[in-house]
Amino acid sequence: MKENTKPSRRNFLRLSTGGAISAAGLARFGLMNAYAQQATDYKALVCVFLFGGNDGHNTVVPQVSSEYNAYKSIRGSLALPGTDAKLLAVTAKNGTPYALSDGLAGVHPFWGQQKLAVVANVGNLVQPTTRTQYLGNAVPLPSNLFSHSDQVLQMQTATPSGSGGTGWAGRVADSVTAMNGAATFPVSISMSGPQLFCAGNAVQSASFIPGFDMEPYGMNIWPSTAAAARLQGLQEVISMDSGLAVVQAANKVRQDAMALSAMLKSASSTSPIATVFPGTQLGDQLKEVAKVIKLRTQTGLKRQVFFCSLGGFDTHGSQSWQHWDLLKQLSAAMNAFYLATQELGVADQVTTFTESEFGRTLQPSGQGSDHGWGSHHLVLGGAVQGGDLYGQFPVMALGGPNDSGSRGALLPSTSLDQYGATLARWFGLDDPSLNVVFPNLKNFQTRNLGFLG
Numbered sequence: 001m002k003e004n005t006k007p008s009r010r011n012f013l014r015l016s017t018g019g020a021i022s023a024a025g026l027a028r029f030g031l032m033n034a035y036a037q038q039a040t041d042y043k044a045l046v047c048v049f050l051f052g053g054n055d056g057h058n059t060v061v062p063q064v065s066s067e068y069n070a071y072k073s074i075r076g077s078l079a080l081p082g083t084d085a086k087l088l089a090v091t092a093k094n095g096t097p098y099a100l101s102d103g104l105a106g107v108h109p110f111w112g113q114q115k116l117a118v119v120a121n122v123g124n125l126v127q128p129t130t131r132t133q134y135l136g137n138a139v140p141l142p143s144n145l146f147s148h149s150d151q152v153l154q155m156q157t158a159t160p161s162g163s164g165g166t167g168w169a170g171r172v173a174d175s176v177t178a179m180n181g182a183a184t185f186p187v188s189i190s191m192s193g194p195q196l197f198c199a200g201n202a203v204q205s206a207s208f209i210p211g212f213d214m215e216p217y218g219m220n221i222w223p224s225t226a227a228a229a230r231l232q233g234l235q236e237v238i239s240m241d242s243g244l245a246v247v248q249a250a251n252k253v254r255q256d257a258m259a260l261s262a263m264l265k266s267a268s269s270t271s272p273i274a275t276v277f278p279g280t281q282l283g284d285q286l287k288e289v290a291k292v293i294k295l296r297t298q299t300g301l302k303r304q305v306f307f308c309s310l311g312g313f314d315t316h317g318s319q320s321w322q323h324w325d326l327l328k329q330l331s332a333a334m335n336a337f338y339l340a341t342q343e344l345g346v347a348d349q350v351t352t353f354t355e356s357e358f359g360r361t362l363q364p365s366g367q368g369s370d371h372g373w374g375s376h377h378l379v380l381g382g383a384v385q386g387g388d389l390y391g392q393f394p395v396m397a398l399g400g401p402n403d404s405g406s407r408g409a410l411l412p413s414t415s416l417d418q419y420g421a422t423l424a425r426w427f428g429l430d431d432p433s434l435n436v437v438f439p440n441l442k443n444f445q446t447r448n449l450g451f452l453g
Contacts, residue, residue, distance in 0.1 A: 039179035039302035043427055046289055046306045046337070046352040047169065047197060048282065048330065049156075052313030053148070055323055055360040056375035056410075059104070060118050060389075061087065062396060063097035070396035071362075074408060078319060078364045090118075092389040103327030106335035107380060114387040115338070115347075116380050117451045121394050121402065122419045123358065123374035123412030124154045126161075127443035135405050146371040146409070148314070151357035156197035158416055158438050168437055169305040170200030172424045175433040176303045177203060183300035186256065189292065191285035192309040206256070210288035263295050275340040278332045282310045286337040294344055303427065313356060316368040330354075334380055341382070348382035351452065353423060362408025363398060374402075374410035377419070383426060383453050390414075390451045417441040418449055426452040 061080050062068050072079040080087060086102035090111045098118075100108055110116035126140040133139045142160035144150035154160055158168040173187045180187060186206035188198040198205040219234075221227045235258075238251040273294065277287040285308040293304070310330055315323050334352060341347040359375030374394070380386075391414040394402035404411040417438040424434060425448055434441055441447060 037178060038181040039176075039428065042296050042302050042346060042349050044289075044293055044304045044306065044346075044350045045169065045172070045423055045427055046286070046308065046350060048286075048334065048352060048354050049192070049195075049197070049307065049309040050313050050326075050330070050354055050356040051152070051309055051311040052315070052356075053151075053358045053360055053371055054313045054326075054354070054356040054375055055315060055319065055369055056121075056377075057360065057362055057369075058319075058323055059101055059327065059378075060120070060376045060393075061099045061101070062393065063089070063099050067396050074362050074396060074398060076364050077367065078369065090387075093387065096389070096393075098389060098393075101324060101327050103324040104331040104378075106328070106331030106333075107338075107378065108331075110335075110338065110380055111387050115382060115384055116378065117384050117386045118389045119377045119379060119414060119419055119449065119451060120389055120391040121374040121410055121413045122377050122391065122416060123410070123414075124151065124158075124160050125412050125415040125417075126440055128415075129411060131401055131403065131405070131411055134411055145373060146358065146406070148357055148371075153196060155355055155357050155416060156195065158420055158440075160440065165199070166201055167195070167197035167199045168420050168424075169197050169307070170203065170205060171437040172420075172427060172429065173198075173203040173205075173303065173305050174200040175424075175437060176428050179303050179428060180301050183302075185260075185299035185301055187301060187303065188305045188307075189289075190307040191288050192307060195307050195309075197307050198305065204256075208260075210284040263298055264291055273340055273343060275336055275343050277336040277340070278329070280329050280333060282308060282329055282333040283336060285309070286333050287340070290337060290340040290344065293341070293346060293350065296346075315360070316370065317366060319364075319368040334378070338380055351379065351381035351383060351423060351426065353377060353379045359410055361406065362396070362403075362410070370407065370409075372406075372409035373404055374412035374414075379423075379451055381452075385451050385453055388451070390449045414449065415440065415444055418444055418446060421447055422449040422452055 057075065058078065058080055062071055080101060088100040088102055088104060088108040090098050090100055107116055124142040126142065129139050142154055143162065156167050157164045170188055186204040188200060188203055188205040190198045190207040191210055194207045219227055219231050238254050242248060273290055277283040289306045289308065310326060312326055337352060338347065341350045354377045356375055359372035360369035361372050394410050398408055402410050417440050421434045421438050421441050424437060
């Protein structure tokens with residue numbers, strides 16, 4: 001599977017046709033939040049997926065002397081120097097010192113503002129699993145561990161044994177359908193091509209390329225009256241009920257694309273977002289998310305989920321510079337996006353978080369690292385109980401309690417279900433809905449990690 005495949009012009013906007021499923025139908029599937037009513041506030045979840053497997057070991061570094069020395073000994077040439085003034089010091093609320101890679105300079109200030117948190121050693125699990133249980137194959141395990149394609153699907157679906165056909169964010173959106181009332185605008189949007197993460201059983205999902213002009217071709221003719229007549233004719237054709245499901249679905253895609261394009265152009269021309277975003281792939285994606293969030297009053301939506309991505313994290317070689325550069329891109333884009341949410345007055349209502357298919361091995365392979373399992377993730381937003389590290393930071397030891405037996409590929413101590421459920425609870429899901437969205441959540445004692453207020 002490619003790390004970050006760009007969609008073609010042909011598939012820049014794809015909308016599901018499942019919107020016709022009724023609320024009663026959702027309830028039968030167990031996907032309707034029993035306590036959900038049309039919300040009066042707005043909330044959005046924004047996933048930044050790091051394709052290729054982000055090296056969590058060089059994202060968050062232990063600074064307790066014994067742990068750092070063990071880290072440095074095992075990592076060898078990949079170890080970030082603990083005496084380097086460029087390392088970004090952070091301290092958990094229990095007083096434990098850590099450091100962030102200096103590539104994360106863009107988001108480091110938010111730690112002190114208590115808007116940035118780290119969730120340690122997250123990965124796909126069926127149930128809590130010890131090293132002894134893993135090595136003895138004594139408990140159910142996710143299928144095809146250390147495989148890019150399989151782990152991408154599993155991290156996007158929260159289904160450790162396969163794809164499942166829907167994404168966990170899509171199911172979250174299904175569960176809060178009532179909160180969006182009669183709004184018909186897409187609830188689940190990918191800025192990185194079609195992604196299973198966004199697919200629900202019922203809600204509309206969309207994917208498009210940031211900056212792509214979604215207006216139909218051939219409408220800029222002279223005189224303007226002719227252009228208006230041509231556009232009117234097209235609108236009449238695509239709004240006509242043909243009785244053919246496939247044709248109706250295609251026409252719905254065109255209608256929504258035209259409506260969204262008009263709204264984005266109007267918003268950009270009348271009151272553009274002042275925050276300056278970096279001109280990178282991720283910067284462009286998050287800028288487009290900010291534009292859509294700005295339209296929340298026009299769309300009528302109260303809950304939305306978004307997917308963005310950055311590729312290149314499969315660092316088998318030349319890791320030191322490459323990983324630093326990727327983290328720099330990530331932090332600069334996340335910094336701009338958070339500032340944009342402040343500009344829009346929704347910083348407390350938008351939570352951005354990272355995911356990746358897996359981490360990397362603690363022990364290097366030459367100038368790079370190999371496929372791992374658990375990894376550390378960042379959560380940023382006004383509602384985040386930041387300035388702290390959540391979960392259990394791993395022991396820096398080959399053959400230690402967190403080593404799955406594969407050269408320091410971390411055995412996760414926090415499951416994706418717990419990570420996602422904490423985000424989803426803040427979003428508005430109740431316990432029964434969480435159990436449906438995250439089928440293995442019932443196997444874990446801690447359901448809420450506490451990093452969101």
